[in-house]
Amino acid sequence: HPFLQRTPDGRRKVVDWYDATTDGRVDTSRRAQAQDGTLIGGSGRRLQLGKHDRAGREFRIGRVGMEFLPGDLQARLTTDRQTKWNEGRRYWQEARARLEASGGSLDENDARQMEEKLRWEEFNDPGPCWDLIAWQEADGEWRVVVDQDEDGDLGEESALRPFRGSGDWAVLGQEALLHYAVDVEAEGERVVLYFDSNGHGTHVAGIVGGWEGPTSRLNGIAPGVEFVAIKIGDGKYGGSTSGFAIAKALDLAVKAGCQVANMSFGGPSFFADGREPEAQAVAEAARRGLFLVCSAGNEGPTLSTVGAPGTVPYALSVAAAIWPDTQRANYASIRPADTVMFDFSSRGPLPSGSLGVDFVAPGAALSSLPAWTLTLGENFNGTSMASPQMAGCVALLLSGAKAEQLPQEWARIYRALRLAAEPLAGFTWADFGHGAIQMDRALDALRALSDCEGATREYEVEINNPFGVGTGVYERQLAHGGAFDRTVRIAPHFDHDASNAERAATLRTLRVHAEAAWIQVPDAIHVNSAGRSFTMRVDPEHLKPGLHVSRVLLQDADQAASAGPDVVIPVTLVLAERAAVDGRYTREFQLGPGGLERCFLAVPFGARRAHVEIEQRGGPRNELRTGAGSVSGFTYAGDRQARGRYLLADGETAAFDVPVEAGTIWEMSIAARWSSNGLADYQ
Numbered sequence: 001h002p003f004l005q006r007t008p009d010g011r012r013k014v015v016d017w018y019d020a021t022t023d024g025r026v027d028t029s030r031r032a033q034a035q036d037g038t039l040i041g042g043s044g045r046r047l048q049l050g051k052h053d054r055a056g057r058e059f060r061i062g063r064v065g066m067e068f069l070p071g072d073l074q075a076r077l078t079t080d081r082q083t084k085w086n087e088g089r090r091y092w093q094e095a096r097a098r099l100e101a102s103g104g105s106l107d108e109n110d111a112r113q114m115e116e117k118l119r120w121e122e123f124n125d126p127g128p129c130w131d132l133i134a135w136q137e138a139d140g141e142w143r144v145v146v147d148q149d150e151d152g153d154l155g156e157e158s159a160l161r162p163f164r165g166s167g168d169w170a171v172l173g174q175e176a177l178l179h180y181a182v183d184v185e186a187e188g189e190r191v192v193l194y195f196d197s198n199g200h201g202t203h204v205a206g207i208v209g210g211w212e213g214p215t216s217r218l219n220g221i222a223p224g225v226e227f228v229a230i231k232i233g234d235g236k237y238g239g240s241t242s243g244f245a246i247a248k249a250l251d252l253a254v255k256a257g258c259q260v261a262n263m264s265f266g267g268p269s270f271f272a273d274g275r276e277p278e279a280q281a282v283a284e285a286a287r288r289g290l291f292l293v294c295s296a297g298n299e300g301p302t303l304s305t306v307g308a309p310g311t312v313p314y315a316l317s318v319a320a321a322i323w324p325d326t327q328r329a330n331y332a333s334i335r336p337a338d339t340v341m342f343d344f345s346s347r348g349p350l351p352s353g354s355l356g357v358d359f360v361a362p363g364a365a366l367s368s369l370p371a372w373t374l375t376l377g378e379n380f381n382g383t384s385m386a387s388p389q390m391a392g393c394v395a396l397l398l399s400g401a402k403a404e405q406l407p408q409e410w411a412r413i414y415r416a417l418r419l420a421a422e423p424l425a426g427f428t429w430a431d432f433g434h435g436a437i438q439m440d441r442a443l444d445a446l447r448a449l450s451d452c453e454g455a456t457r458e459y460e461v462e463i464n465n466p467f468g469v470g471t472g473v474y475e476r477q478l479a480h481g482g483a484f485d486r487t488v489r490i491a492p493h494f495d496h497d498a499s500n501a502e503r504a505a506t507l508r509t510l511r512v513h514a515e516a517a518w519i520q521v522p523d524a525i526h527v528n529s530a531g532r533s534f535t536m537r538v539d540p541e542h543l544k545p546g547l548h549v550s551r552v553l554l555q556d557a558d559q560a561a562s563a564g565p566d567v568v569i570p571v572t573l574v575l576a577e578r579a580a581v582d583g584r585y586t587r588e589f590q591l592g593p594g595g596l597e598r599c600f601l602a603v604p605f606g607a608r609r610a611h612v613e614i615e616q617r618g619g620p621r622n623e624l625r626t627g628a629g630s631v632s633g634f635t636y637a638g639d640r641q642a643r644g645r646y647l648l649a650d651g652e653t654a655a656f657d658v659p660v661e662a663g664t665i666w667e668m669s670i671a672a673r674w675s676s677n678g679l680a681d682y683q
Helices: 071-101 111-121 200-209 243-255 279-287 324-331 383-403 410-420 439-449 500-504
Strands: 014-019 025-027 030-033 038-040 046-048 058-065 129-136 142-146 170-172 178-185 190-194 227-231 260-263 291-295 315-322 359-362 364-368 377-381 459-465 468-470 473-478 484-492 507-514 524-528 532-538 546-556 567-576 589-591 596-602 609-617 622-629 642-648 653-659 665-672 680-682
Touching (some): 058 190, 071 111, 200 227, 200 364, 200 383, 227 243, 243 279, 260 383, 279 291, 291 383, 364 383, 377 383, 383 410, 410 439, 459 473, 459 567, 484 524, 524 532, 567 596, 567 665, 609 665, 622 653, 642 653
Parallel strands (some): 014 227, 260 291, 473 567
Antiparallel strands (some): 025 190, 058 129, 129 142, 170 178, 178 190, 364 377, 484 532, 546 567, 589 680, 596 665, 609 653, 622 642, 622 665
16 A cells, blocks of 8 residues: 555565465465476466576466455456446347347357357356466575466566565556565465455554655554554455464564554453453563554443453453544534544453453544555544554554653553543443543653653452452442442562562552442552452442442552552442333433443343333434343353344334343443434433
């Protein structure tokens, strides 16, 4: 992409490519030497080698067919070719009609006429097929040539070297317009074509660090970054990935010297407790110095919908919001709403009680797309767009720290981002984590923390909750219940190579502060290397049914208040109601643009489904997103969660059924899209 070629100071922007999938692998195990400067290619064409021919040179032969191309590109080529075929068929049918009208007919003994007849009776186009050859030079470096225009003349084509050392790339045919680079594996038995299978990676990269020019509106957050592109979504399987591919990609990123990794991908996790297969790889990559940023997921607005790897500690999970400026610039809004969460953005906490969402960032961006999409750029939204906004900001912060010779440890950077973050009005910690990223404040905070000895001190927190052990308190129960206690276990985190002397010298005093009156904690605790436990009491007696979210902060008594808390413990309390004896429940509420209403009900035993009806009363036509679900240790998310989208006007009703799990607390959340026309009443 033209915006991903060079940095502002002229350096090559994409410095390396890796493919952790099975995409783009071309079998080149067939070997041959040229005869009179020609070869028979994998397509069956006779290939003219031209300038690439050398006496005694051994060539590896392969082919690149339609099956190698991204699915959307295959669809475009097929559609374009069928459109041209339909036009040709119409001309042939008209010619045949004229022949028959004059008393003539097709001659079945004329091979040319019968071939034409077969051609125009049924569309059968296998698509393009490009010949590929590879050879090894005397210095050991490989060369790869692809017949870009499918004419058999390889002499007119440039030879590509492996991308890492050369930066070479080419375009696979003017019809396909697929930009690609190459590598050679297994001593020439296989050539790998590097390309973006669906545009997602190119779009995300543009958000992080695209560079068009000094006055461009399409520059990324950190245009000076260099990229290592690592592909984990296998195009042959709809972009699906695996824990193995993720682990391999993270290892490659560390070995390549990357400082920040953006992971705009994710998926459901049964327990969502941060112990998924890729969790160990994420933790190891962070230990080796990689700062990981990932998307929280697009399964909101229901609580506890963050997917892996956003569930994993040391991976910053980023939710998506939209600001008035984005509404104007990206959506041409003439009446922008206040800053609100995108309704699709996944929410915390994790079922284990951990925060789930670390930060929130702009979740929409106009950014680059691959040339094969026939689009220079487009506006996409999702937490996949929020994550690179955060990754770009982390890169800026690290760059600023390097320029000012400030310490850059993971814990210090995270604390600076947390201290600078700004909450979103009308939403809770479960929605936005620590808040919206604020880069000017973050750099100021990092400067202030540069001399703070305890800024890198980390603690491990364990709290037993009904659905796992986490770093926060999470309780879902009926309203008007009694107070309950949670035991909080806290211990200093030591590196694997920490000395006994370091452990023996550890004794800290932490002041403890609850931000809500319904939470009771001790004033302070002492923590040595073995850790310490204390009791937190939660008293919901005077709280109304619904969602109640707060925090408990622990701060080192010997550090300045400006250093902020050492530990943040999220407390999430869901107080549910019961339906009437006949199973009915009614709620009336108002929603404006970006508004969100949550309802929690106890599911009686024997119930399998809930029937929901939403009626709009007054107001203009509005768009609603619904989410329904519960937290469970027994059933998959798909069996207890459901989402929907509805357009309603005054007097109109949306009706639907959703699955429920008996014995759980069920949530029904209804969010008004930020671009909804206006305030309305609902039942």
